[in-house]
Amino acid sequence: MTKPPLTLYLAAPRGFCAGVDRAIKIVEMALEKWGAPVYVRHEIVHNKFVVDGLRNKGAVFVEELEECPDDRPVIFSAHGVPKAVPAAAAAREMIYVDATCPLVSKVHIEAQRHSDNGLQMIMIGHAGHPETVGTMGQLPEGEVLLVETVEDVADIKVRDPGQLAYVTQTTLSVDDTADIVAALQARFPAIVGPHKEDICYATTNRQEAVKAMAPKCDAMLVVGAPNSSNSKRLVEVGARAGCQYAQLVQRATDIDWRALEGIRSIGITAGASAPEVLINEVMDAFSDHYDVTRELVETAVENVEFKVPRVLRVPA
Template sequence: MASSILEKSPLKIRLCGPRGFCAGVDRAIQIVVLALKEYGAPVYVRHEIVHNRYVVEGLEAKGAIFVEELDEIPVEHRKQPVVFSAHGVPKSVPEDAEARNLFYLDATCPLVSKVHKQAMRHQRLGRHVVLIGHAGHPEVIGTMGQLPPGTVSLIDTIADAEAYVPEDPDNLGYVTQTTLSVDDTAGVIAKLQERFPNLTAPSADSICYATTNRQEAVKEAAPGCDLFIVVGAPNSSNSKRLVEVALRAGAKRSLLVQRASELNWDEIGRIGTLGLSAGASAPEVIVDEIIAAFKDRFDAEIELAITAEETENFLVNRELRNVPLTVDDMAWVNGARA
């Protein structure tokens, strides 16, 4: 039972902005919702459309079926669309889809696609590609899969950059995963540039605007926080980076939380200042859920920490642009489903 108002201790909640869904995530979810409206269930999705179980389970309830490989799609459903996730896929995946006569819709974030093009440009100009990113992440697998075998090397840490021995140290070009820590990546790039002065940068920063903006807001809010909570999934790279950024920026503790039900109130204890943000694949409804849980136990006051305004909007696939989105559809896409 919730404590009475007289027993509640004061709490300042520093709520970060921007937070939550980015334009690429919003577009990817719209693509699945629109495909379900246009073609009916089931709509298959290769890999989690975005790294958030709340979103995935909601889409499953609407008729989406998530698979890891295209051979999981039954023969009788091959006329139904299959959507590729926002993280991007290797070139072999659409080739496989075409070989199976599957109708596919690519929900790759346009900013990830831009990294693919930058990597391919390096390779086309004869440079060996250095990809800064985390091994095994779907985005890294997708980017490496744009290039012929042996033309790309993966670097994760400064130690990797220190140990890297390329065949031609004067003919390298780098790109990065879009969801990395800005500060960590700067250190890796600096080490590579120190060792390989002729290293060629991409034509534009590979870390996406949403990742950078969310990290800057966390840096603004974190100093002096007794606890900093990031709403996000454990397999969400950008969400995990926000936890690290909060600690480095001065938060005493930082947690990654998927739902309010995961909060351990005994471990949280008595706190005076809480920082709160959400990764780019976390819907706002869960942020509201977390705030409500703290208001139930504390006399909480919201303080906004806004460092940027985001106005980006990415168009969905041409095949879906004439499918109407209702107010209810948009509310669902924006994370407000019940």
């Protein structure tokens, strides 16, 4: 039987970013240096395939520091942690390695600097997301107010409208965040923003590639985890940019072939914590069902690399 023709548009950049790459490398190097088990507080990155792979090598994933023994190393996830966490690890004289993405650490430093200058912080982010929890936990309770939507801006109660600054979660939708920032600036004209926007280069680049690809596609799949903020944003950006069917899949087995019946083109991208092996798996699945012609939609080239912490670069 002849397979129907399909144009497969592949977004570039897609998949792993430098912060995720570094975080995974940190766990692998810690296992090499100290042997198993190495404890990791929270999923190192939001991807089940990656986490399961590291678990098989001897990483033990926990939600809280209390679950870790004193005599084994612990790693903090790429999303960042509240200040209280490394302080508690130091008090217990634990070996700990901070795998917080350097771009998230930059937001932490920014928040502290504004607070030191007497400004109350407003954070644009998603409640409960580990990155938001980590950033808000850099300052005492009440010093960081959270807004998730434009509507939230009208309701927040601030200490002094003339003494405010804002930071953002690094994995948000660029367009949604711009609307919230505009609402903050309209309500609080004196509010201080970051020197350079907090949304990271990888989030921005992946969203731009989706915007370029979406209008060409009958459907679009984003390879990523359901708890991955940047992956979910890519689905929203694709739908908003004109792709009628945009869905998140963890891997090829999640593809809803019935929903894709009759398509002539598909766009494929992946969130910043999705490995290339899963993207290839999805593309191979389409090659099994269709006569595929691949086209790359490239909007940026990434060559960012972050060093791992020094403790892992020196012999045990």
